[in-house]
Amino acid sequence: MLNTQASILIVDDHQAMRRTVADIMRMLGYFNIHYAEDGLMALEQLEEHPSTSLVLLDWNMPRMSGLDFLRKIRTTSEYENLAVIMVTAEAEQELVMEAVAAGVTNYIVKPFTPMTLEKKLKEVFPG
Numbered sequence: 001m002l003n004t005q006a007s008i009l010i011v012d013d014h015q016a017m018r019r020t021v022a023d024i025m026r027m028l029g030y031f032n033i034h035y036a037e038d039g040l041m042a043l044e045q046l047e048e049h050p051s052t053s054l055v056l057l058d059w060n061m062p063r064m065s066g067l068d069f070l071r072k073i074r075t076t077s078e079y080e081n082l083a084v085i086m087v088t089a090e091a092e093q094e095l096v097m098e099a100v101a102a103g104v105t106n107y108i109v110k111p112f113t114p115m116t117l118e119k120k121l122k123e124v125f126p127g
Contacts, residue, residue: 002125004029006053011035011042011069012087013061017110021056021087024114028121039064043072052082054124057104059088059095067102074103083124087112 008030012018022033034049036042038061046052059066066086073079085106086099096107106120 001127002030002054002121005032006030007032007034007049007051009034009036009042009045009049009052009055011037011039011045011055011061011066012058013037014058017058017087021117024117025056027114028118038062039066039069039072042069046073046079046082050078054121055082055084056087057084059086059090059099067099070099070102070104085120085124087117 008025010018010021010033012021018035022035025033034045034052036045040063042055042057057066057069066088070084073082083105084103085108086104087108087110089110090096091109099107106124108116108120
């Protein structure tokens with residue numbers, strides 16, 4: 001399982017969703033949480049917090065989408081192995097496959113339960 005001290009980045013353009021995901025992460029024991037409203041801000045946050053272990057990423061955001069952010073970080077050796085869980089309302093199979101092709105680590109469709117997020121964390125960080 002992910003170390004509870006791990007740095008986690010939540011990227012979503014809706015503040016209520018960022019808060020909801022953060023509340024679930026805190027409930028699971030994670031408190032080192034950072035936020036971004038879009039992919040460009042997320043890139044800045046990764047520079048500020050290079051020890052980030054996990055990105056919880058929305059798909060549809062202004063300026064830079066989650067998919068564009070994912071594609072960008074996967075082209076740099078620094079972030080090629082960074083765990084990224086897409087947390088999105090995009091449930092169509094072809095979009096899921098597009099995210100997988102871009103290098104997403106796991107995928108959660110909104111709305112979701114705290115148990116779903118915990119299960120995905122265990123899949124991404126076994127042991």
